[in-house]
Amino acid sequence: MEKAVLSYNGKQYELPVFNGTENEKAVDITNLRKDSGLITLDVGYQNTGSCQSAITFIDGEKGILRYRGIPIEVLAEKSTFVETAYLLIYGHLPNLSERRLFSQRLTENSMIHEDMLRFFDGFPPTGHPMAVLSTMVNALSVYYPGYFTDNFESDTFDLMAVRLISKIRTIAAYSYKHSIGEPFVYPRHDLMYCANFLNMMFNSPVKPYNVEIDMDRALNTLLILHADHEQNCSTSTVRLVGSSMANLYSSICAGICALWGPLHGGANQRVIEMLETIREDGFTIKQCISMAKDKESRFKLFGFGHRIYKNFDPRATILKKMCHEFVAKYNIHEPLIDIAMDLENAALADQFFIDKKLYPNVDFYSGLLYRMLGIPTNMFTVMFAIGRLPGWIAQWKEMHDSRPLKIGRPRQLYIGDNIRDFVPIEQR
Ligand code: ACO
Secondary structure (H helix, E strand, O other): OOEEEEEEOOEEEEEEEEEOOOOOEEEOOOOHHHHHOOOOOOHHHOOOOOOOOOOEEEEOOOOEEEEOOEEHHHHHHHOOHHHHHHHHHHOOOOOHHHHHHHHHHHHHOOOOOHHHHHHHHOOOOOOOHHHHHHHHHHHHHHHOOOOOHHHOOHHHHHHHHHHHHHHHHHHHHHHHHHHHOOOOOOOOOOOOHHHHHHHHHHOOOOOOOOOOHHHHHHHHHHHHHHOOOOOOHHHHHHHHHHOOOOOHHHHHHHHHHHHHOOOOOOHHHHHHHHHHHHHHHOOOHHHHHHHHHOOOOOOOOOOEOOOOOOOOOHHHHHHHHHHHHHHHHHOOOOHHHHHHHHHHHHHHOOHHHHHOOOOEOHHHHHHHHHHHOOOOHHHHHHHHHHHHHHHHHHHHHHHHHOOOOOOOOOOOOOOOOOOOOOOOHHHO
């Protein structure tokens, strides 16, 4: 095994170096503190590997993203969301009978317990759907208990996984119906995953809705592109919460909350709001670019920049193309797309963005596509959560499969006061 050598205080410490299958290398510092008294400091985990994983590979410099070895471009074109979910969780593409069984189990588990419908009455219709989603997903552990990690059994895990993947779309659609005051549309056994979701969202007693094939396909592609992204903020959250042996529902609930933030999945909502502000307030593209560069300004170019991608985000490339295909095919007049294109072109030509390697990320174009599907802006991050769910489940499973389970617990560099006297209140 290769070793790296750290020299400190006149002593040398040998640190094992692990190789990944794509020739990535990692220094193992597990025993560093024991041997040398040192810990590593890496605020925001910018260069820290938290696990070994066989699920998703990303090369940020080359713009490569693969699930279980299969390029994202191939999956986006040839697979469905359900098949990709299976691939992520079980490590291989399902054969016909595996896919049939998986789909059948999703169908059988699509309803939520009727008592849970009353929960929606407790939420104000204006409440953010991500808050509703995280609450309802955690509440599933009350209605569908049975799997806690101390009695890990794969059959029970399989059931938990299909329950979550199926019920999350029912919960999401019901939260939308509740917000607009329309009756819930129950899931149908004759519709596939994405078509079923669109039907639950948009069918209504007064205005029947037919799911168009292109809409179904676009939603499949969007969800596939969201399905996993190795150790990002929300996935690391799912792993960290799961590492304490918290159950799957609660771990996923925590992931949903982490995804909500505008620096992560919440950026897709912010992108559209930003484009709308630019249009409504009449900002020029030049003004936007200079505001984005000005750290004192409150303006941020959402949908730009990424911790890992330093050349291009392959998901954004696929979505940008899809956006244009939709506009051309359906003759859509969407002024926000023109603003987005102008903004992208101006940023890509600007030295600040070139130097900092800032490119459009997945969220820059996903919101525009969700908008064309008729999804309301405050539901965009919910859509991201539905898509990311199989990845979270796969990562949670991988962590539990690789025994011994180690609780996640980083260290810190304490920079506070040294020991101080307690001063009674009358003497302060
Ligand atoms: N607009 C303007 N400047 C930016 C942007 C941006 N969108 N993104 C990064 N920068 C600048 C930073 O100010 C920083 O400048 P500095 O070196 O002078 O301090 C430099 O580029 C590096 O950026 P960091 O924020 O330090 O990079 P980090 O890897 O920590 O953050 C992040 C990545 C959070 C995605 C960041 O680029 C960002 O805030 N982007 C906008 C929000 C967004 O689109 N998030 C979605 C990401 S994709 C996803 O999670 C699904």
